[in-house]
Amino acid sequence: MLLNNNVTEFILLGLTQEPVKRKIVFVFFLLFYLGTLLGNFLIIVTIKTSRALGSPMYFFLFYLSLSDTCFSTSVAPRMIVDALLKNNTISFSECMIQVFSAHFFGSLEILILILMAIDRYVAICKPLHYMSIMSRWVCSVLVAIAWVGACVHSLVQIFLTLSLPFCGPNVIDHYFCDLQPLLKLACTDTYVINLLLVSNSGAICTVSFVMLMFSYVIILHSLRNHSAEGRKKALSTCISHIIVVILFFGPCIFIYTRPATTFPMDKMIAVFYTIGTPLINPLIYTLRNAEVKNAMRKLWSKKLISDNQR
Template identity: 85%
Template sequence: MLLNNNVTEFILLGLTQDPVRKKIVFVTFLIFYLGTLLGNLLIIITIKTNQALGSPMYFFLFYLSLSDTCFSTSTAPRMIMDALSTKSTISFSECIIQVFSLHYFGSLEVFILILMAVDRYVAICKPLHYMTIMSRQVCGASVGVAWMGSCVHSSAQIYLTLSLTFCGPNLIDHYFCDLQPLLKLACTDTYVVNLLLVSNSGAIFMVSFVMLMFSYVIILHSLRNHSAEGRRKALSTCISHITVVILFFGPCIFIYTRPAITFPMDKMIAVFHTIGIPLLNPLIYTLRNAEVKNAMRKLSSKKLISDDKR
């Protein structure tokens, strides 16, 4: 593969070429990215340091926050730095690494969201067997499978990328490397590769979304047999999960289940997907979860007490 390839680097056109707008992009997305890091790292530290958050639900939330952090980091820092540059170039190898990391942590988030749905299903529909089914060993093995599945998916993306031949031009009309914009630059026929892309990424996102929504319909239907208090608590958690699922899968389905055709809103949808969602997820889970908020208050109070002692 990679035969007759004359391109050693690509030029990323970014979101805008206007100098004033590039400064606005820099400030805006620096704030967004720092907020993403702060929010997700706060959840990670809170779950790790609080024994009350030792249930499988928070075990999976820990890995969701971790994947959110890595997913955003795969694109945001470079986009922020490129906003200060007059010409944004990325080497071919860096481009390949970005494609791999973007799909690796994106697909990891898909698998984690599926595991969170399974956890809620067992907790609500099979409460007597919950601790047996969702044991620490099962949860750990499930996350391990999710990591391996993500590696398989992202490796397939790299294989498809390396099967393309680039002989110029090298202008990517995007702010990061992905298989979709790279298809437009290939010198060879991309019909089969695009078909494989839709079959791989598109099918994963579409099938996973349908499965998740169907599972939450079953979960919500089963809540009619619960007490008012139990129904309120479970409903609050499920609504948070459903909101995250819709926000995450909506852009994925739009981007990866269609032919390689450019739409005016593509970049903004990609921004929402790679920068916005990792920022919103910690807000959604903390604002609607009393246990996480209480644990964060305890963590901050411990920090204040330790600072006072010094």
């Protein structure tokens, strides 16, 4: 399939070609990326070191923060460096690796969000059997299945992309390698491939979003039987999850559930779910979660005490 491929590298146009705006892009997205790394790193370290955060919910939150970090890293560093360079070329193999990694960690995040919804459903609707159903072994198996599922999804995407011949032009009107911009550059009829790609990514996003929202409707409906204190705590957690789901799935559904046509706003919408959501997630889960905030305070107080003792 690759024998007919005459393109060895692609040119990424980025968000803008204007020098001043490119410097603004560099500063803002460098700060966003550093904020993403810091926020998610704090959550990862806090969950790993705190005994109070040993429940399945925080087990899944650990992997959500990990997937957020990797998802952002698959796109942001290259975008930040390219904002300072005049010649933004990316080799064919690097482009394919970026497609694979972005879709791998993006789909992993989707599957982790589904696992978090399952966890909340069991915790609220089956409280007496929660620890037996959501044991550490079960949670580990579910996360392993999520990793395998994300890998299968990404392999399908990359194999479909590699089946396309690229013989020029090689200019990608985007800031990272993604499927829709690459389909526009293929020198063959991409109708069937596009349908397969849309049915893969688009169906995963849409079906997962509908499943998640339906599950949270059931969960919120079941809260009427809980005490006022329990209802307040569960409601706070579920609202955090629902906000994350809407912020992540809204842009993804817009991008991946339509034919291979691009709109001027596509790049900004892609920025929202590749850069924005991984930055916002830690803020949502820390600002709305008293247990995480308390665990972070204890972690830093212990660190300050140990530093002073030295």
